[in-house]
Amino acid sequence: MLLHGYYRSSAAYRVRIALNLKGISVKHVAHHLRKGEHRAPSYLKLNPQGLLPALETDDGHVLTQSLAIIEWLDEIYPETPLLPRTAYGRAECRAFSLAIAAEIHAVQNLKVLNRLKAMGHSEADAQAWAHDVIAEGLVACEALLANQAGTFCFGDRPTLADICLVPQLYNARRFKVDLTSMPKLLASEAACLAMPAFADAAPERQADAE
Amino acid sequence: MLLHGYYRSSAAYRVRIALNLKGISVKHVAHHLRKGEHRAPSYLKLNPQGLLPALETDDGHVLTQSLAIIEWLDEIYPETPLLPRTAYGRAECRAFSLAIAAEIHAVQNLKVLNRLKAMGHSEADAQAWAHDVIAEGLVACEALLANQAGTFCFGDRPTLADICLVPQLYNARRFKVDLTSMPKLLASEAACLAMPAFADAAPERQADAE
Incomplete structure (x- = not known):
């Protein structure tokens, strides 16, 4: 999988933590937020909101919004659960x-x-x-x-x-x-x-x- | 259950829709946002963020944040699911x-x-x-x-x-x-x-x- 992020984006930071807790390694693609690289047409095509992060899965899905990405990770990789039991x-x-x-x-x-x-x-x-x-x-x-x-x-x-x-x-x-x-x-x-x-x-x- | 809300709060409106889709009837308690009633000490004790809505359950739990409330409703009352199947x-x-x-x-x-x-x-x-x-x-x-x-x-x-x-x-x-x-x-x-x-x-x- 590919994680489109930026080192100082809080939302990308959240997804990095979740991936590490799950023991999942991904390729990281950096987009410089302050230089506006998240507004480049190629990235907007992938993520129309122009927000970081986005997770590109191996079968070509592009997941956006850090909390939605983390809920998905928790559903697909249930080991080391990221939500309480009750x-x-x-x-x-x-x-x-x-x-x-x-x-x-x-x-x-x-x-x-x-x-x-x-x-x-x-x-x-x-x-x-x-x-x-x-x-x-x-x-x-x-x-x-x-x-x-x-x-x-x-x-x-x-x-x-x-x-x-x-x-x-x-x-x-x-x-x-x-x-x-x-x-x-x-x-x-x-x-x-x-x-x-x-x-x-x-x-x-x-x-x-x- | 009691739903603390305000007629024009988008977040309360979301929870009202979810409850209706599930066929769950609750008692509604209105707090006038523009008059600051959500900042009253009695309400802050219930919900320290002072935000609406909050759902008070029959066994005394107070749930906040509309999306978290709706996910909870969907887990507890799985009929008429509110999320896609995949x-x-x-x-x-x-x-x-x-x-x-x-x-x-x-x-x-x-x-x-x-x-x-x-x-x-x-x-x-x-x-x-x-x-x-x-x-x-x-x-x-x-x-x-x-x-x-x-x-x-x-x-x-x-x-x-x-x-x-x-x-x-x-x-x-x-x-x-x-x-x-x-x-x-x-x-x-x-x-x-x-x-x-x-x-x-x-x-x-x-x-x-x-």
């Missing part, structure tokens, strides 16, 4: 994941920050927007873990929730968000980063890292 | 749903528009932002259906994709988005709106509609 557990885990992917990341990604700049806002305004969206969103995520007591976000093995959390905390630090009031998030992150599957997926370890 | 089909359907829920709706909802206004933007600026986010996002969604030939978004019965599409098109019209270049989206919507499960979930049919 239906309530899965609902909580998916809700936490969407609280990051939709409520935080989708509102602070490069596309949205570029939209703000196109309205006349400065780089500092865009940075402040990203900072505030991430800070407020992560406070809510910390609250979502209030009743959880496992090593990871939901239990004693990493799930989709941790796969979303780690790239978002990486992003939070880029935008200088104060994380000291988020002990549960930080504890889950520390447990994850001790695992090669997470560590090897980090942006700075990718071939296209700058 | 893994590739589910991946495409979930990707389309996220292309609406995360890439469009999360970037144009009331919270984001209020954030723009807090930066000094006018109501007209906020409306233009919402218009552009919806218009660009729906063009990508239309492209995602290019190879689909069914009555609905993905096949001959409504799925999660249609459940996300119908409220987003309702929203598109509020923001005066020109939909004429989106025949596949409009055809799926028309098929949905002919079904009571969709028609009865419409904002104007809710008890809290203004």
Whole structure:
């Protein structure tokens, strides 16, 4: 399989972690987001949204949207499950994941920050927007873990929730968000980063890292 | 079960459709978004993100995030499935749903528009932002259906994709988005709106509609 990604894309980072946890090796194809390579006609033909990542399967399917790709991986390669065992557990885990992917990341990604700049806002305004969206969103995520007591976000093995959390905390630090009031998030992150599957997926370890 | 919602919330509208398709009746509790009732301490205790909707189950679980709620409903009440039968089909359907829920709706909802206004933007600026986010996002969604030939978004019965599409098109019209270049989206919507499960979930049919 081919993973079309970008080293610093949170969504591509999520899929890299999931592939590593499953022990699946793929070929990586880098598209430079800041240089607009994801808007090249050849890539738009593959993925009309022009978003990264996209997973090209061996039989020619092109899967998009990181959470949908990860759910597919979990269905097709059920070993090392990425969702909790109970239906309530899965609902909580998916809700936490969407609280990051939709409520935080989708509102602070490069596309949205570029939209703000196109309205006349400065780089500092865009940075402040990203900072505030991430800070407020992560406070809510910390609250979502209030009743959880496992090593990871939901239990004693990493799930989709941790796969979303780690790239978002990486992003939070880029935008200088104060994380000291988020002990549960930080504890889950520390447990994850001790695992090669997470560590090897980090942006700075990718071939296209700058 | 209790569904905490608001008549015009796209996310609550999605859950209403899913419940209707499954034939599940719940008690509806309205929280007025524009009056800030979703920020009341009693509601924040139930749902720390302060987002609508939330589904309170009979044994006291509180489920949040519309897509996670709908996946849970589909697992617990498997009759009238809301996802396609094949893994590739589910991946495409979930990707389309996220292309609406995360890439469009999360970037144009009331919270984001209020954030723009807090930066000094006018109501007209906020409306233009919402218009552009919806218009660009729906063009990508239309492209995602290019190879689909069914009555609905993905096949001959409504799925999660249609459940996300119908409220987003309702929203598109509020923001005066020109939909004429989106025949596949409009055809799926028309098929949905002919079904009571969709028609009865419409904002104007809710008890809290203004």
